[in-house]
Amino acid sequence: MPSLPIEPVLPELAAALADSGHAVLQAPPGAGKTTRAPIYLLDRAWLEGKKILLLEPRRLAARAAARRMAHMLGERPGETVGYRVRRESAVGPRTRIEVVTEGILTRLIQSDPALEETGLVVFDEFHERSLHADLGLALTLQSRALVRPDLRILVMSATLDGGAVAALLGGAPIVTSEGRAFPVETRYRPRRAETRLEAAVASAVRESLATDEGDILVFLPGAAEIRRTHASLEADTDPEPGARSSELSVLPLHGSLTAEEQDAALAPSPPGRRKVVLATSIAETSLTIEGVRVVIDAGLARVPRFSPRTGMTRLTTVRVSRASADQRRGRAGRTAPGVCYRLWAQEEDHHLLPHGAPEIAEADLAPLALELAAAGIGDPGALAWLTPPPAAAVAEGRGLLRQLDALDRDGRITARGRELVALGTHPRLGRLLLAGREAGAATLAGQLVALLEERDVLRAPDGTGDPDLQLRVDLVAGSGSPPVWHGMEVDRGRLHRVRQEARLWARQLHAVEPRGQPRSAAELLALAYPDRVGQRRPGQAGRFLLRNGMGAFTTAPALMLADYIVAAELDGDRRESRIWLAASLDLGELTMLFGGQVEDESVVEWVETEGVLKAVRRRRLGAIVLEETPLRDPDPALVRARVEELVRREGLAALTWSDEATRLRERLAFARRLADAGGITGDWPDVSDRGLLDDLDRWLGPSLGTVRRRADLAKIDPAGALAQLLGWEERRALDQLAPTHLEVPTGSRIPVSYADPEAPVLAVRLQEVFGLTETPRVGGGRVPVTMHLLSPAHRPVQVTRDLAGFWRTSYFDVRKDLRGRYPKHEWPEDPLTATPTRRAKPRK
Numbered sequence: 033m034p035s036l037p038i039e040p041v042l043p044e045l046a047a048a049l050a051d052s053g054h055a056v057l058q059a060p061p062g063a064g065k066t067t068r069a070p071i072y073l074l075d076r077a078w079l080e081g082k083k084i085l086l087l088e089p090r091r092l093a094a095r096a097a098a099r100r101m102a103h104m105l106g107e108r109p110g111e112t113v114g115y116r117v118r119r120e121s122a123v124g125p126r127t128r129i130e131v132v133t134e135g136i137l138t139r140l141i142q143s144d145p146a147l148e149e150t151g152l153v154v155f156d157e158f159h160e161r162s163l164h165a166d167l168g169l170a171l172t173l174q175s176r177a178l179v180r181p182d183l184r185i186l187v188m189s190a191t192l193d194g195g196a197v198a199a200l201l202g203g204a205p206i207v208t209s210e211g212r213a214f215p216v217e218t219r220y221r222p223r224r225a226e227t228r229l230e231a232a233v234a235s236a237v238r239e240s241l242a243t244d245e246g247d248i249l250v251f252l253p254g255a256a257e258i259r260r261t262h263a264s265l266e267a268d269t270d271p272e273p274g275a276r277s278s279e280l281s282v283l284p285l286h287g288s289l290t291a292e293e294q295d296a297a298l299a300p301s302p303p304g305r306r307k308v309v310l311a312t313s314i315a316e317t318s319l320t321i322e323g324v325r326v327v328i329d330a331g332l333a334r335v336p337r338f339s340p341r342t343g344m345t346r347l348t349t350v351r352v353s354r355a356s357a358d359q360r361r362g363r364a365g366r367t368a369p370g371v372c373y374r375l376w377a378q379e380e381d382h383h384l385l386p387h388g389a390p391e392i393a394e395a396d397l398a399p400l401a402l403e404l405a406a407a408g409i410g411d412p413g414a415l416a417w418l419t420p421p422p423a424a425a426v427a428e429g430r431g432l433l434r435q436l437d438a439l440d441r442d443g444r445i446t447a448r449g450r451e452l453v454a455l456g457t458h459p460r461l462g463r464l465l466l467a468g469r470e471a472g473a474a475t476l477a478g479q480l481v482a483l484l485e486e487r488d489v490l491r492a493p494d495g496t497g498d499p500d501l502q503l504r505v506d507l508v509a510g511s512g513s514p515p516v517w518h519g520m521e522v523d524r525g526r527l528h529r530v531r532q533e534a535r536l537w538a539r540q541l542h543a544v545e546p547r548g549q550p551r552s553a554a555e556l557l558a559l560a561y562p563d564r565v566g567q568r569r570p571g572q573a574g575r576f577l578l579r580n581g582m583g584a585f586t587t588a589p590a591l592m593l594a595d596y597i598v599a600a601e602l603d604g605d606r607r608e609s610r611i612w613l614a615a616s617l618d619l620g621e622l623t624m625l626f627g628g629q630v631e632d633e634s635v636v637e638w639v640e641t642e643g644v645l646k647a648v649r650r651r652r653l654g655a656i657v658l659e660e661t662p663l664r665d666p667d668p669a670l671v672r673a674r675v676e677e678l679v680r681r682e683g684l685a686a687l688t689w690s691d692e693a694t695r696l697r698e699r700l701a702f703a704r705r706l707a708d709a710g711g712i713t714g715d716w717p718d719v720s721d722r723g724l725l726d727d728l729d730r731w732l733g734p735s736l737g738t739v740r741r742r743a744d745l746a747k748i749d750p751a752g753a754l755a756q757l758l759g760w761e762e763r764r765a766l767d768q769l770a771p772t773h774l775e776v777p778t779g780s781r782i783p784v785s786y787a788d789p790e791a792p793v794l795a796v797r798l799q800e801v802f803g804l805t806e807t808p809r810v811g812g813g814r815v816p817v818t819m820h821l822l823s824p825a826h827r828p829v830q831v832t833r834d835l836a837g838f839w840r841t842s843y844f845d846v847r848k849d850l851r852g853r854y855p856k857h858e859w860p861e862d863p864l865t866a867t868p869t870r871r872a873k874p875r876k
Contacts, residue, residue: 038209055205057189061365066086071101074129088131095115110123134155135164147180154187159192160316161389163399249311255284279304285297285298285315289525329373333350334349345395346602390418402449405444436463465477467555476553478538482537499614501557501600558622564598568593596619632650635650643741645674679732703716706814769811770811776796792817800868803863807836818831
């Protein structure tokens with residue numbers, strides 16, 4: 033067995049697992065941790081009679097790792113080393129190392145929480161932080177804590193923050209291998225802004241073919257870029273001068289290919305030929321592609337982003353993290369010295385994020401919520417997570433599961449939910465499969481799920497295409513492979529894979545007697561996407577309101593005039609999503625499918641354009657209104673609620689405030705200020721704008737029952753409404769504390785203004801208070817009024833809160849001025865003994 037860089041640290045790793053039961057192994061790409069560590073640990077005494085479970089993030093990596101280890105032992109997969117992935121396994125009675133995809137571990141723990149046959153669980157390439165890996169580790173830690181204290185756990189990665197994982201494991205030892213198999217030279221080839229990605233990649237490939245030895249591995253963000261780059265290289269029949277071989281194979285490598293197509297990309301090139309593998313991130317980890325000496329990295333990846341607000345997942349192209357860039361670079365040094373071309377400037381390295389976001393932070397968590405429910409875990413917080421799942425995304429997932437009848441109202445898994453778990457696909461698609469089985473339409477259900485799992489089998493030249501699902505169903509159900517279908521190019525490779533996968537699903541469902549009525553493709557799709565059933569907006573062709581409240585649109589003629597649709601794929605735009613895949617429904621199908629979920633409600637709402645309240649009875653499916661009839665006698669409480677909402681939205685200015693109402697409000701504000709200052713007792717209402725709006729139902733609500741239009745608000749008397757806040761005792765106390773008028777020496781009753789609750793104002797002509805020695809008071813004698821002393825023409829001549837002081841001092845200056853301006857009036861030298869008057873001097 034050849035020596036690998038990981039070899040020197042394997043004894044330390046074995047000792048750490050023996051002593052503490054857990055460890056973190058950090059080793060760079062190409063060190064051999066995936067294949068060499070499990071074989072080395074196989075003969076440890078603490079593993080006697082038990083097997084090793086090695087988790088890989090992808091089926092391709094699982095198969096490749098198992099085959100590599102079996103080859104190292106001189107065996108075939110299924111003997112000492114085996115693998116198990118979806119719909120494919122090679123496991124025998126002597127298998128001691130079982131390589132599985134991460135979702136398989138969750139199934140194993142659900143069926144056997146103790147993992148009785150397992151002695152060591154290895155999480156490989158944990159830095160990818162897939163949802164299944166995080167869940168698998170959390171469940172494994174729970175199993176060890178509750179029933180299997182002897183179960184050992186090993187987490188491995190090339191670019192992982194080992195400290196955080198070690199802490200999660202309870203202080204696990206960190207074992208580090210510094211060795212690298214072969215050096216890799218990095219060359220930067222920044223792409224110009226005006227140059228298409230595929231052109232820049234093809235240029236780098238041609239440069240490498242002319243200057244470097246060995247096969248080339250190219251990293252591109254997705255299958256579309258792979259297809260365009262493949263076409264560009266295949267058309268290039270005149271390689272650069274000096275190319276070391278004129279024989280060239282260009283092979284794609286991504287998750288949508290068949291196992292045979294993926295294996296072809298991994299296989300060594302025949303003698304005399306060179307190979308260019310165009311791959312997505314699937315080739316970043318756990319793979320050794322024989323003969324690769326060169327990596328060309330476009331620096332991009334396509335990742336799913338889920339929005340709990342929209343309930344939709346969309347693929348987004350992002351810059352790779354520094355960890356991913358290092359992983360990709362390491363692919364060039366697995367078997368010999370290599371070269372890595374990076375299609376960005378060297379200084380841009382500093383701007384790369386250290387690590388990508390964990391999938392659990394941005395994924396659709398409906399599958400996670402279902403897995404937890406199947407394990408009897410209602411609260412995700414009961415498990416130990418490296419990154420806890422976001423509460424909003426978990427709640428969104430549970431809401432969907434309840435619509436799919438996978439969870440009951442208390443969040444417990446139902447019988448149907450357990451069936452969905454057993455199918456091992458997304459709960460939406462599982463619900464579709466079960467509905468197809470129940471209706472005796474297993475073939476149709478298999479075709480639909482295969483279409484939904486695979487990228488679109490039809491491509492339009494302008495990138496838009498026709499989103500009608502039925503076109504794809506008809507194509508898959510046929511027998512031929514036409515190059516063009518309804519004006520769109522057929523991807524024959526995908527069509528073949530879809531048909532093959534559809535047959536596998538149909539076989540898995542088994543033929544059963546139909547227990548329900550026949551289902552159309554649209555009906556089955558609606559059962560999988562109940563939240564994305566949509567109704568065409570009135571008078572707007574191609575624009576729909578979805579049940580979840582989001583908007584969607586299409587320009588496809590076949591769907592634009594449909595009254596109802598169900599959308600399986602949208603672009604996730606927050607304002608209005610473009611429909612990429614959908615089917616049309618009619619009202620009868622909709623009510624047949626979801627009649628039990630339709631809600632009847634009485635609604636009172638404003639018609640803003642007319643300024644009137646509309647009262648109707650509605651039959652509603654989420655945001656979709658199926659039927660609406662007038663409601664003649666609406667519930668007064670609903671009327672009040674809608675009018676109060678209007679007043680809260682527009683403020684108290686929506687009411688007509690008379691002088692009487694304004695004065696009462698000001699007097700109440702004065703009384704509350706006295707109470708707040710501790711001068712008086714009593715629970716005086718808060719009549720500020722905020723206070724009245726918060727307490728709207730109590731003081732204004734009783735006056736709103738007859739409102740039917742905005743004009744009716746003008747008929748409401750706010751003074752009478754405010755009076756509802758006071759009992760008889762409070763009203764009497766208010767008259768004493770904040771009298772509306774004060775009597776002055778002439779006998780006149782002068783109104784008091786409480787506009788400023790800190791300083792009530794008494795505006796009175798100076799002549800009417802001759803003989804008044806002290807400033808009048810309000811607030812039960814606690815607060816002197818601010819006197820605005822007026823001229824005979826009611827113009828202010830003095831402002832004071834100290835009338836006695838005014839008589840002693842300022843009066844004489846004021847008298848001098850007033851005698852000149854108003855000679856017909858008496859201006860006595862002694863105002864304290866003068867007779868107060870409202871009149872001028874008597875005529876002689």
